[in-house]
Amino acid sequence: MQALIEQALSEDGRAKVNLTLRVIGRRTDGYHDIESVVAFADCADHLTLTPGPELGLVATGPLAEACGATSDNLVIKAAHLLRERVPDLKVGSFTLDKVLPVAAGIGGGSADAAAALRLLAQLNGLALDDQRLHAVALATGADVPVCLASRPCDMTGVGESLLPLSLPIMPCVMVNPRVPVATKDVFNALGLRNGQLLVGATDVLRGTAWPQAGASVEDWVEVLAASSNDLEGPATRIQPIIGEVISALAATNGAWLARMSGSGATCFALYENTADAGRAADAIRRDHPEWWVHAGTLS
Known part of the structure; x- marks a missing residue:
């Protein structure tokens, strides 16, 4: 048994895509309340944990240099926070x-932190519904709780309230122009004062009726198209290239909906089938070889 425990464990940190993002308002404490339909892509970072006495992190892969200092990485932050709450927590590299x-x-960073929490839970025999895991996830970052489950949901509040949704498999293309955008800068550009509501109380209570289980991609696109991403405008003012990415996606054959995810700069388009998505990705790669492009599915 001990030999099995000492074996390296691994998890994927799947990319999160905000199909919608509505900013409800800004709390008196400065945090923003949102509502967002979140799906997860079939592209992911990969995290391995080798049990040992010391907590450490080594980044590899094509974008390793972009991870920054190890001490600032959300993987390490999540592990430290969990160790504060779980006595004698087993860790490793x-x-x-x-x-x-x-x-x-x-x-990406939130998905990595969530994967780290799942690995530490597995190593220490913690259930994934352990409240300490969820408390640490939220303390690590607003997107970490939704990434912990990595399942489609309607996310509200500051990321702590998750309502599961039944999504069909959605063919998509994701594009990032390799321009970083800081989330705090986008929210600052939104310009809400502490305590200011962007959405009326009646609208909050009414909400959106999302399609039920068994609904088609077309059904979902029809409802999603009536919503938006409230951060798209401020993010585009910060990085105008986001508008170019959305236009490039919308111009591809078969694109049903093109929109920015989260606070940008990654954008996505939804398609009827994976063949259309693949051809669209090829066209964008040909016209913009400097951009990061992924053709796949959301679920």
């Missing part, structure tokens, strides 16, 4: 294969 763009609106 993490190896992060970094393939997702950073500061990109797809929760």
Whole structure:
């Protein structure tokens, strides 16, 4: 049994995509309340944990240099916070294969931190519904709780309230122009004062009726198109290239919906089938070889 425990454990940190993002308002404490339909892509960072006495992190992969200082990494932050709450927490050395763009609106760092929490839970025999895991996830970052489950949901509050949704498999193309965008800068550009509501109380209570289980991609696109990402405008003012990415996606054959994810700069388009998505990705790669492009599915 001990030999099995000492074996390296691994998890994927799947990219998060905000299909919608509505900013409800800014709390008196400065945090923003949001509502967002979140899905997860079939592209991911890969995290390995080798059990040992010391907590550490080594980044590898094509985007390893973009990870910054190890001490600032959310993987290490999440591990430290969990160790504060779980006596005698077993830890070890993490190896992060970094393939997702950073500061990109797809929760790469949050997905990595969530993967680290799942690995530590497995190593220490903690259930994934352990409240300490969820408390640490939220303390690590607003997107970490949703990434902990990595399942489609309607996320509200500051990221702590998650309502599961049943999404069909959605063919998509994701594009990042390799320009980082800081989330705090985008929210600052939104310009809300502490205590200011952006959405009326009646609208908050009414909400959106999302499609039920068994709904088609077309059904979902029809409802999603009636919503938006409230951060798209401020993010585009900070990095105008976001508008170019959305236009490039919208111009591809078969694109049903093109929009920015999160606080940017990654944008996505939804398609009827994976063949259309693949051809669209090829066209964008040909016209913009400097951009990061992924063709796949959301679920």
